[in-house]
Structures are given as structure tokens and as C-alpha cells.
Amino acid sequence: MSETYTPTARTRVAREADRGVYDRAAAYEILDEGFICHVGFVADGQPFVIPTGYGRIGDNLYIHGSAASRMLRNLDRGVAVCVTVTLLDGLVLARSIFNHSMNYRSVVVLGTAVAVNDPAEKLEALHRLSEHILPGRWAESRQPNERELKATLVMRLPIAEFSAKVRQGPPIDDEEDYAFPTWAGVIPLRMVVGNPIDDPRLMPGQEVPKYAREYSRKR
């Protein structure tokens, strides 16, 4: 896990090269904190970018959806994909407009996703996807049946060609701008959880479980 990855020409961070991170463990930390990815694929020459959940098992990413979905039907043909995960940490206010920035952590994975046909791997991937998004939930839910498993397509994307990009910390202004009379610094941003909302058809006596009440993406 502490291996340093050698980027390809396609994944080397070309601009702001100091923000490039090629450590597999660092990339996995970002992938494990996020749970929404944006999947890019091409259909009839047009790129599409679709948000979806994901899970990670070892060096593979798993995404899932309806066997009928346009996105996954295309992936099933084995087209090239790009999966991007972005965590936004703050707005960076420099003195100059030009040096304004954002603090963020992102990972880009390039490759070809393939359909998971083995029933055991498929169930394990769905379990991981569920636990990745909300640990503890799987065991307390009604398990998938045969019909539902058939209606679900699971795709595996090896995390082989990837890059991560990280920007943190205060603004970096041009030296002569530090005398410009304006406030500068960082506005931190983070995702928080509100109070769980009971389903209007909740069975009497069902209390909000701890994993819902104390949900957090901090890992």
C-alpha cells in the first residue's frame, strides 16, 4: 500500500506539477473518504459524465447500476472510462483574482471497466459498495434476491493507471501583492450530516440506528 506509482504520460499531472500525488496509499485515502464518483465514457463520439456511487476492494473500483442503464450498458462493451473522485476542502482567497484557488483532493482513474459475472464477486462488490457508503447498513437491510441481482450490473475497474491531485493550505500570492489591502485566507468547506428523517411509513418502534445518527465521512 505504500508503493509509489509511476505515472503514465496520460496520468502525469502536467500543470501545477507540485500538486501531483502518485502514492497509492494517498490516492486510496481520497477514494475511501469520497463515495460519489463521476464516470466518463464515450458513446457515438460524445463524452458523457455521470455521477454514481462506488466501492473499493483492494486495487479495484466497483460501480453498479441497473442492467438497463445507458451508462453501464456502454461500459459493458468494454469502452475506455475515466472515474474521477473530488473532495472539496475550501475556497482559497488570494489578493489577486488570478491566484484565487480551491483546496481539494481528487483522484482520476483511467482504464476499461468490465462486467462482473461471477455471483460471489458480484455479491461481495455490492456488499462493499453498501459498506463503503454507509458502514453497518448492509446487515440490517433486506438482502438482495435473485431477481434483483439479475437486474443489477456491477462493473470492475482496476486501479492501475491513476493520478491524484491535492491542494491544501493558504493562498500563494505574487510577492508584490502581499501589500495589497484586502483580506486573504481560506474559507473551509465540508459536508455535514443533518438529523435523520424517518420514513413516513416507518414501522412503530424502529429507532434511528447509530450508523445513521453518527454518520461521517472522516476515515
Place this chain on the structure above:
Amino acid sequence: MSETYTPTARTRVAREADRGVYDRAAAYEILDEGFICHVGFVADGQPFVIPTGYGRIGDNLYIHGSAASRMLRNLDRGVAVCVTVTLLDGLVLARSIFNHSMNYRSVVVLGTAVAVNDPAEKLEALHRLSEHILPGRWAESRQPNERELKATLVMRLPIAEFSAKVRQGPPIDDEEDYAFPTWAGVIPLRMVVGNPIDDPRLMPGQEVPKYAREYSRKR
């Protein structure tokens, strides 16, 4: 603004068609609340998905970046792009694993982005981008100079072919699952702002401005 848009075969929401939104005003509300998009483009047959800021002026989206960036150099050639904006509102916990979902609002815009060469439009787009992300900041910053404007590429994407998808509300379980003994409902998620952090090199006497202290994406 209240016009109803007729989707193309590429933007019609095929699955969960009840989640499709083709009202331009509704799509613009989502675009105006978000400020990070994921831009998809193709280079050498490989799709790339890159997070970046954006702004909207009327029926155009603007994105910007270094004239040297791989992403914008590719867009400049006039390749097809997809810009996707996703706002995550909550986790939806159904009784069955299969019916778990998320509450979200997303917009997908397809088209061809072109470089903005007119200096007045370029400056207006940069102003809008800045005000879109942080209203009030532009006027209090050191304005862009000629060198910086030259180093910045601004791209315009007409919001002509688009779709929005919205899911809100409680879980929808299969009728027979409502008797399954588990908690069900929604865990709301939202982005919040922390206390602004002064730049370590802040000029004495510069106070955190109101637009930073009270920053919110609610529109």
C-alpha cells in the same frame, strides 16, 4: 426562463424517467447553486473527467484555466464536451438493499466549448466565474493584468442540449418490504462553511469580510 426544453435522444433521461427535469429554469437553479463541475472530454480515444469551477451568463456556461492546461488545450480544438454538476442532498435508506438510493440534483450539458477571444467577453466571464463562486470578492481583489489575462483561457459552452435529474424524498420500497423490521428514512447531507482562516501573511487590520464570514451556497 420558464421555457420547457425538448430533450434530444442523448439527453432524455432513459432510466427512472420520472426523475428527468427538462425545465430550463429548474436546471439553472441547480447550476447556480453548484460551483464545481466535472468536465468530460476525449483525447486520443480516452475520456478524461476533470473537476473545475464554472460560471453562467444567460444561456452559456463558462469555464477557465491555464492556457497551458491539458484540459483546456483540448477543448480549444473544439472537441465535444460534457459538463456535469451534481448536488448531493442525502442518503436514502430503504428496507431492501436494492432500493437504497441518494437524494441529489444534477445537470448534464452536452456540446462543443469554444475559446473566448473577445477581451470584453473574457473579462466579463472571469468576473461572473468569480462572482458565481464567491459574490462580493471580485471588487476587493487585485484585478487581472494583461499578462494574467493572456495566461488564462476561457471557454464558452452554450446550454443548448442538456438534462437535469432530481431525486428527493423518502425511500420507495416494494410493498411487501414495508413490514421488514429495520429503520428507513433519509440522512440529509449538506455542505457547510467553517470559520475563515487568516492567511499567515495577512496585513494587520484586515478583517474577515462579510461575504466570507456568511458564505453559503443557498440561492
